[in-house]
Amino acid sequence: MNILDKIIFDKQREVVLKKSIIPISQLESSVFFEREIISLSQKLRESNSGIIAEHKRRSPSKSIINNNFTVEEVVKGYEDAGACGISVLTDGKYFGGSLDDLLLARASVNIPLLRKEFIVDEYQILEAKAHGADLILLIAAVLTREEIKSLSEFAKKLGLEVLLEVHNLEELQKSIMPSLDMIGVNNRNLKTFEVSLDYSKQLASQIPDEFVKVSESGISSVEAISELKPFGYKGFLIGENFMKTDNAGEAATEFIKQL
Numbered sequence: 001m002n003i004l005d006k007i008i009f010d011k012q013r014e015v016v017l018k019k020s021i022i023p024i025s026q027l028e029s030s031v032f033f034e035r036e037i038i039s040l041s042q043k044l045r046e047s048n049s050g051i052i053a054e055h056k057r058r059s060p061s062k063s064i065i066n067n068n069f070t071v072e073e074v075v076k077g078y079e080d081a082g083a084c085g086i087s088v089l090t091d092g093k094y095f096g097g098s099l100d101d102l103l104l105a106r107a108s109v110n111i112p113l114l115r116k117e118f119i120v121d122e123y124q125i126l127e128a129k130a131h132g133a134d135l136i137l138l139i140a141a142v143l144t145r146e147e148i149k150s151l152s153e154f155a156k157k158l159g160l161e162v163l164l165e166v167h168n169l170e171e172l173q174k175s176i177m178p179s180l181d182m183i184g185v186n187n188r189n190l191k192t193f194e195v196s197l198d199y200s201k202q203l204a205s206q207i208p209d210e211f212v213k214v215s216e217s218g219i220s221s222v223e224a225i226s227e228l229k230p231f232g233y234k235g236f237l238i239g240e241n242f243m244k245t246d247n248a249g250e251a252a253t254e255f256i257k258q259l
């Protein structure tokens with residue numbers, strides 16, 4: 001079993017357990033169900049920098065990235081740096097994140113928040129809404145076309161935006177549908193962890209213009225962004241490059257200043 005299969009196996013069991021503890025009615029009673037989202041796709045269209053900065057404590061490819069800051073310090077730093085949005089990893093077992101991180105982020109900043117999670121069930125989309133997210137991630141590598149359709153339509157009904165992540169042409173072709181807002185190309189192969197910006201470059205021309213194009217993972221220099229912009233990318237998701245420093249917010253500030 002590769003790591004992605006393991007993550008999904010664990011996630012499916014986790015969702016079953018959570019459903020038995022926290023009923024949907026409790027999620028739906030959250031104050032955030034009344035809240036109108038802040039659109040990341042609009043911010044990216046209007047931005048010159050397009051940075052989506054990620055809160056990421058650790059990952060399967062790097063055991064510890066950073067555990068020294070509070071969520072509030074990191075996300076406030078990202079907002080002050082001028083990030084268009086923030087991605088908050090909520091998976092506990094593999095990334096050391098939680099839904100509390102998302103809630104604390106929501107309480108700290110007023111820019112779009114992505115619930116970065118391995119979504120396999122509508123319940124997790126209700127959780128995202130209940131904890132203040134503006135958008136969700138769907139990963140084509142682990143979902144069928146029918147699942148992408150029903151999950152993305154469910155998210156749209158709740159007023160959330162949808163970022164669909166692909167890594168190759170097959171995943172892209174099976175996924176294109178009107179209920180998506182942004183299409184992200186992950187430069188990291190989630191089965192082998194190999195990283196290359198070539199994935200973004202090769203897939204760019206196949207992504208229809210109505211979707212905002214986002215390049216994800218392995219971006220560690222402003223030069224990388226200059227290379228990707230001519231391919232039509234408007235969003236750049238960066239985690240480790242900021243989180244591995246002594247001050248993620250300052251690192252993001254210095255980075256964005258150079259764009």
Ligand SMILES: O=C(O)c1ccccc1NCC(=O)[C@H](O)[C@H](O)COP(=O)(O)O
Pocket residue numbers: 003054056059060061062186190193216217218219237238239240241
């Ligand atoms: O980051 C990993 O090792 C990873 C492994 C398996 C599944 C997902 C993984 N990462 C999630 C992400 O998409 C990245 O955190 C995000 O794109 C930022 O990447 P980076 O800038 O390289 O930290």
